[in-house]
Amino acid sequence: MEVSRHPTSCGIKNLYPLLLNAILDDRVLLVKKWEGRVGAKEIEVCESMEMARTVLLSASPQAQHFMVLYNLYYTPAKIASWGKTMGIMCPRCGCPNADLCHMFFQCVKLKSLITGISDILKKILKQTIYLTPQMVLLGVDHAVYNSRDRYFLFIAMSVFRSCIASLWRDVEPPRFNQWFSRLLSMYHLENSLYELKGAAAGKRLTRVWAPFSAWLSGPREYVN
Numbered sequence: 494m495e496v497s498r499h500p501t502s503c504g505i506k507n508l509y510p511l512l513l514n515a516i517l518d519d520r521v522l523l524v525k526k527w528e529g530r531v532g533a534k535e536i537e538v539c540e541s542m543e544m545a546r547t548v549l550l551s552a553s554p555q556a557q558h559f560m561v562l563y564n565l566y567y568t569p570a571k572i573a574s575w576g577k578t579m580g581i582m583c584p585r586c587g588c589p590n591a592d593l594c595h596m597f598f599q600c601v602k603l604k605s606l607i608t609g610i611s612d613i614l615k616k617i618l619k620q621t622i623y624l625t626p627q628m629v630l631l632g633v634d635h636a637v638y639n640s641r642d643r644y645f646l647f648i649a650m651s652v653f654r655s656c657i658a659s660l661w662r663d664v665e666p667p668r669f670n671q672w673f674s675r676l677l678s679m680y681h682l683e684n685s686l687y688e689l690k691g692a693a694a695g696k697r698l699t700r701v702w703a704p705f706s707a708w709l710s711g712p713r714e715y716v717n
């Protein structure tokens with residue numbers, strides 16, 4: 494029997510396809526829900542699922558993607574739908590019935606973070622970036638970006654969602670530096686994982702992180 498040199502990374506790699514296969518029958522319903530929430534088309538929902546499987550290497554962002562995709566977060570709107578209405582509101586702005594879209598994008602308290610991220614993404618990708626609810630929640634917007642930039646945006650949005658999720662009940666929203674530090678950590682972690690996987694995987698790393706690597710190695714303003 495062949496023994497993997499890296500059993501943990503192999504286990505992680507297999508987790509997401511298993512989850513997706515388990516819920517394959519729900520896909521039509523899932524697409525309809527996302528069309529209703531953010532106007533996403535079937536191709537975009539499917540691409541989001543595929544990119545979570547192929548672009549994200551670590552288990553934690555994959556699990557977090559699954560939580561968003563299946564609306565498993567305890568949003569104020571979800572709790573209110575169970576009949577609990579007293580004191581159920583967005584912890585940041587006090588909006589009642591705050592849904593997934595509100596908690597990850599529409600909340601007024603997230604505005605400066607989202608603007609900061611858009612600005613830095615514009616510098617990294619050398620084009621104007623319009624973050625939309627679909628882009629933030631699913632990580633994809635098929636009409637706008639080429640495939641190389643879509644990879645990086647998918648990762649950047651995954652890191653953004655993990656920042657929100659980790660401070661779910663905090664009154665203060667995550668700060669820009671928290672997002673950037675997490676993105677940088679993910680870059681270094683994935684560098685290490687790809688190095689373990691060998692040269693072929695290294696080419697993939699170059700492709701997925703190319704815009705960020707180029708920006709990091711070039712002259713840039715101090716990020717604060």
Ligand SMILES: [Zn+2]
Nearest residue numbers: 583585586600
């Ligand atoms: Zn809010």
